[in-house]
Amino acid sequence: MTTLQGRVALITGASRGIGAATARTLAGAGAQVALASRSGANPGIDGAFAQACDVRDAASLEAMVAATVARFGHLDILVVNAGVGAYGPFLDLPMEDLEEMIDVNVKGALYAVRAALPHLLRSDAADLVTIASEAGRRGLPYEATYCASKFAQVGMTRALDHELRERGVRCTSVCPGGVATDFAMGHGRTPEMPQLAGMMSADDVAEIVLFVLTRPRNHRLLEVALRPVTETSWG
Numbered sequence: 001m002t003t004l005q006g007r008v009a010l011i012t013g014a015s016r017g018i019g020a021a022t023a024r025t026l027a028g029a030g031a032q033v034a035l036a037s038r039s040g041a042n043p044g045i046d047g048a049f050a051q052a053c054d055v056r057d058a059a060s061l062e063a064m065v066a067a068t069v070a071r072f073g074h075l076d077i078l079v080v081n082a083g084v085g086a087y088g089p090f091l092d093l094p095m096e097d098l099e100e101m102i103d104v105n106v107k108g109a110l111y112a113v114r115a116a117l118p119h120l121l122r123s124d125a126a127d128l129v130t131i132a133s134e135a136g137r138r139g140l141p142y143e144a145t146y147c148a149s150k151f152a153q154v155g156m157t158r159a160l161d162h163e164l165r166e167r168g169v170r171c172t173s174v175c176p177g178g179v180a181t182d183f184a185m186g187h188g189r190t191p192e193m194p195q196l197a198g199m200m201s202a203d204d205v206a207e208i209v210l211f212v213l214t215r216p217r218n219h220r221l222l223e224v225a226l227r228p229v230t231e232t233s234w235g
């Protein structure tokens, strides 16, 4: 399969940043796209279905998936992308930021899969793509809680690969380094910090997601790690 014609993709966190770029790219490749975010905003994608959905709320995700299937008839692709980040010395991190990272990045990912999986299992070409992070592959300084949440996403996706591979659902973690979005500034980052220089674009990540989804179905990519050339491969 070289295009996404006939496939339906649900992307969480699709109102801006990597999620919006991914939705635009998948729609450009022929997919019908459903866009979930708290605002419910459509970033200008013709024919897309957008609905307000807070991934911290399992019922909100169930409603999003049901509305997507009602609109398009089926669901073949889930991109778990909605995420938040806050950085700084561990003890300085406000408890609300700790809770939000776990609620959005960990519980939100699990809730999204729970809601979408019954439909993915009915598809003859199903994919789960989790937008995790380099922070899901290695410990990064001043990012303990964010790393914990991203390791959780990678762990979930790896485990689901074992469970779902023979049932026709491919599971892939995409692990970017710095991407120039609103998120990249996060809480606790300032423009002069070295990790903000020379970042990738949201479209760079979207192209990787499209590559993952358009591999022939005799194989799958388990994990794709990408980093800007300005970032080291350690630390």
Ligand SMILES: NC(=O)c1ccc[n+]([C@@H]2O[C@H](COP(=O)([O-])OP(=O)(O)OC[C@H]3O[C@@H](n4cnc5c(N)ncnc54)[C@H](OP(=O)(O)O)[C@@H]3O)[C@@H](O)[C@H]2O)c1
Residues within 6 Å of the ligand: 012, 013, 014, 015, 016, 017, 018, 019, 036, 037, 038, 039, 040, 041, 053, 054, 055, 056, 081, 082, 083, 084, 085, 104, 131, 132, 133, 134, 175, 176, 177, 178, 179, 180, 181, 182, 183, 184
């Ligand atoms: N930017 C980077 O450097 C980078 C690097 C590696 C990995 N990532 C990962 O990539 C993903 C996307 O990040 P981004 O850089 O594109 O961030 P972004 O520009 O801040 O966009 C985040 C998206 O998530 C949505 N969102 C936030 N909380 C939500 C919630 N509770 N329920 C539903 N949607 C929610 C936001 O929409 P609303 O505000 O409308 O809800 C928005 O669409 C995240 O998982 C992030 O961890 C980012």
